[in-house]
Amino acid sequence: MTSPQTRPATFAGTAIIVGASLSGLMTALSLSRIGMSVTMLERSDDNGRTGASLSAVEGMLERLTGKPPTADQPAMRGGIQTWVAVHDCLRAAVDRDPAIEVVHHAQVRELGQNQHHAWAEACDGQVFAADMVIGADGYRSVVRRFVAPDRPDASFAGYLIWLGISDETAISPPYPSGFAYHEAEGYCFLGAPLPGVDGSTESGRRRVSWAWYDGGCDTLLRSTGAVVDRVVQRTLRADEIPDDIYAELAAKAERLWPDPWREAIHDCVARHSIIATPTAEYVPERLARGRLCLVGDAAHLPTPMTAMGLRSAFDDALALADAISLSNRGNSSLPETLASYERARLTIAKQIVLAGRNFSRDFMRTARSRRVA
Ligand SMILES: Cc1cc2nc3c(=O)[nH]c(=O)nc-3n(C[C@H](O)[C@H](O)[C@H](O)COP(=O)(O)OP(=O)(O)OC[C@H]3O[C@@H](n4cnc5c(N)ncnc54)[C@H](O)[C@@H]3O)c2cc1C
Known part of the structure; x- marks a missing residue:
């Protein structure tokens, strides 16, 4: 390990956040609000980043920044949004904030800490140091290995989720007015309308998004390396899904799901535009160790069926900023402060993941019994 080069610290302190996706961006904004200077280390660039749809909470951005949105700022709408819309709104707020720096192509591989600092070392050998390092690096978190070395990995829940988005023009009226939930033959299905590309x-003129939970794709996931042993490695891109699987999805959709969802699936199959996300879960035992802590999916990973990932990451971001500003007033040490963040968030975060795990177990039990029958 090379020795850390400390960035110039403001009195209110410095933080490094590993991961500049939704939870990293929210945490950066909440820490900047209390006067901290933040460096975000993100392994990717901003090109071609996509994700599923999410339920956002109206007013999230205002609560994170403490400021009402200006006329030229993209608003964070409540309700179902695409991942991209939520990301772009948070990212625009981060880009306007002079206290936050985002460093791309910085893949963190090592972490360290001593009495005075914590630091993150990127794969190119660059070392970034600050008062604390926060892991917002998602389900395969590197920071988690240092916070919870005895339980570093999220585990595969046994099923994947097929995900697609279509324009409403691809389906027939009447258009959906809200959420749809269906179950059939051991599968389950969620559909929802989304704002159109132009908002x-x-x-x-809107789009529709759908998610199809499937407990029978072990061979595909293992042959592509998307899941290895009990560990989820990655989401399968649309171009990695073989033609015969697209054909199988189209045939099953015909049998299982009602219109307009069946039409939406056929549209995505025709465009070869479906991704497959293996579901991972992580029940947390710790959220902090010394000057290191975790937020978002790195900290606690429930099945997407809970629809609580974004909300939990938002609550982490606010709780961390609250713990730090309280400790600034009470003169606690940073490790004590992060321990109080852990106390504030651990129980509820654990309950959310465990509730989701009950769903996962029931879902897999039904999926297996339907396959045997
Ligand atoms: C299919 C699906 C549906 C979902 N639906 C919902 C929903 O309806 N409602 C909801 O609230 N939540 C939902 N979620 C969960 C939600 O998307 C996440 O909880 C939320 O986006 C927070 O993610 P994150 O920022 O913690 O992690 P991620 O999005 O995984 O981001 C981690 C970031 O860290 C970067 N990174 C990783 N490792 C390193 C490294 N070593 N060095 C530097 N950078 C690194 C990555 O490139 C990435 O940018 C869903 C998730 C999935 C998969």
């Missing part, structure tokens, strides 16, 4: 919420 339109007018019926007929």
Whole structure:
């Protein structure tokens, strides 16, 4: 390990955040609000980043920044949004904030800490040091290995989720007015309308997103290396899904799901535009160790069926900033402060993941029994 080069620290302190996706961006904004100077280390660039749809909470951005949005700022709408819309809104707020720096192509591989600092070392050997390092690096978190070395990995829940998005023009009216939930033959299905690419919420000009939970794809996931042993490695891109699997999805959709969802699936199959996300879960035992802590999916990973990932990451971001500002007033040490963040968040985060795990177990039991029958 090379010795850390400390960035110039403001009195209110410095933080490094590993990962500049939704939870990293929210945490950066909440820490900047209390006067901290933040460096975000992100392994990727911003090109071609996509994700599923999410339920966002109205007013999230205002609560993170403490400021009302200005006329030229993209608003964070409540309700179902694409990952990209939520990301772009948070990222625009981060880019306007002079206390936050985002460093791309910085893949962190090592972490360290001593009495005075914590540091992160990127794969190119660069070392970034600050008062604390926060892991917002998702389900395969590197920071988690240092916070919880005895339980570093999230585990595969046994099923994947097929995900697609279509324009409403690809389906027939009447257009969906809200959420749809269906179960059949051991599968389950969620559908929802989304704003159109231009933000339109007018019926007929929106998009629809769907998620199909499937407990029978072990061979595909293991042959592509998306899951190895009990550990989820990655999401399968649309171009990695073989033609015969697309054909199988189309045939099953015909049998299992009602319109307009069946039409939406056929549209995605025709465009070869479906991704497959293996579900991982992580029940946390710790969220902090010394000057290191975790937020978002790195900290606690529930099945997407809970629809709580974004909300939990938002609550982490606020709780961490609260713990730090309280300790600044009470003169606690940083490790004590991060321990109080852990106390504030651990129980509820654990309950959310465990509730989701009950769903996962029931779902897999049903999926297996339907396959045997
Ligand atoms: C299919 C699906 C559906 C979902 N639906 C919902 C929903 O309806 N409602 C909801 O609230 N939540 C939902 N979620 C969960 C939600 O998407 C996440 O909880 C939320 O996006 C927070 O993610 P994150 O920022 O913690 O992690 P991630 O999005 O995984 O981001 C981690 C970031 O860290 C970077 N990174 C990783 N390792 C390193 C490294 N070593 N060095 C530097 N950078 C690194 C990555 O490139 C990435 O940018 C869903 C998730 C999935 C998969």
